Amino acid sequence: MIRIENLSKSFVLHNQGSATIPVMKDAQLSVAPGECIALTGVSGAGKSTLMRMIYGNYLANAGRIMVGDVDIATAQPREIISLRRETLGYVSQFLRVVPRVATMDVVAEPLLAIGTPADQARDKACSLLQMLNIPERLWSLSPTTFSGGEQQRVNIARGFAHDYPALLLDEPTASLDAKNREVVLSLIDAAKTRGAAIIGIFHDEAARDRVCDREVDVTGFTPQRAA
Numbered sequence: 512m513i514r515i516e517n518l519s520k521s522f523v524l525h526n527q528g529s530a531t532i533p534v535m536k537d538a539q540l541s542v543a544p545g546e547c548i549a550l551t552g553v554s555g556a557g558k559s560t561l562m563r564m565i566y567g568n569y570l571a572n573a574g575r576i577m578v579g580d581v582d583i584a585t586a587q588p589r590e591i592i593s594l595r596r597e598t599l600g601y602v603s604q605f606l607r608v609v610p611r612v613a614t615m616d617v618v619a620e621p622l623l624a625i626g627t628p629a630d631q632a633r634d635k636a637c638s639l640l641q642m643l644n645i646p647e648r649l650w651s652l653s654p655t656t657f658s659g660g661e662q663q664r665v666n667i668a669r670g671f672a673h674d675y676p677a678l679l680l681d682e683p684t685a686s687l688d689a690k691n692r693e694v695v696l697s698l699i700d701a702a703k704t705r706g707a708a709i710i711g712i713f714h715d716e717a718a719r720d721r722v723c724d725r726e727v728d729v730t731g732f733t734p735q736r737a738a
């Protein structure tokens with residue numbers, strides 16, 4: 512479902528004499544439907560950079576990033592937007608809150624975007640918010656004022672509302688209590704069971720061991736080692 516071939520990335524710092532920082536060279540990675548892989552490696556090794564390239568936020572310098580039959584490395588913005596709507600989900604660490612939009616609608620939005628009838632989208636949103644222990648009295652409020660953990664759970668509910676065939680998870684269990692952490696792990700398990708291909712960054716080692724089938728150490732893709 513996700514296949515990365517010969518992927519390379521350097522950052523050019525235009526405001527610092529165009530200094531070039533090579534971060535990744537010839538990265539290879541393949542994730543099958545139903546498989547969850549963990550990106551590992553020391554801080555600064557390039558885990559977030561790889562994730563951002565797969566989501567199309569950072570442009571690759573060379574190589575291919577196939578998600579289904581779309582190559583993100585060369586796709587037009589329009590194709591990337593459509594891929595993100597239908598195929599590729601991303602649970603980032605922080606919720607990007609739109610002021611004045613009710614929590615329930617924040618969670619239902621990805622379903623409405625693919626044409627799910629409003630009542631069905633709301634039902635799914637409510638059941639996810641319930642599972643993730645967001646008190647019902649908060650559902651009609653904007654999550655702007657929610658605690659860090661509450662915002663993260665709203666973000667997870669939103670990320671799991673639509674059954675994306677491919678899913679990127681950035682620290683999905685960070686700042687969660689034991690009970691909610693279990694809920695998130697069960698959502699990941701369920702996504703694998705329905706055939707989602709998942710790539711995650713998990714600093715929570717026990718969580719990683721529970722849900723990941725494989726670890727990929729991105730240090731192996733740093734230019735010095737690859738040379």
Ligand SMILES: Nc1ncnc2c1ncn2[C@@H]1O[C@H](COP(=O)(O)OP(=O)(O)OP(=O)(O)O)[C@@H](O)[C@H]1O
Pocket residue numbers: 522523532534552553554555556557558559560561
């Ligand atoms: N936008 C950017 N501009 C310039 N350099 C960047 C940019 N983003 C990342 N880098 C550099 O790329 C390297 C990899 O960073 P990245 O954030 O991907 O590492 P990481 O493995 O996710 O680290 P951590 O575990 O600390 O989050 C670092 O040396 C970083 O300074």
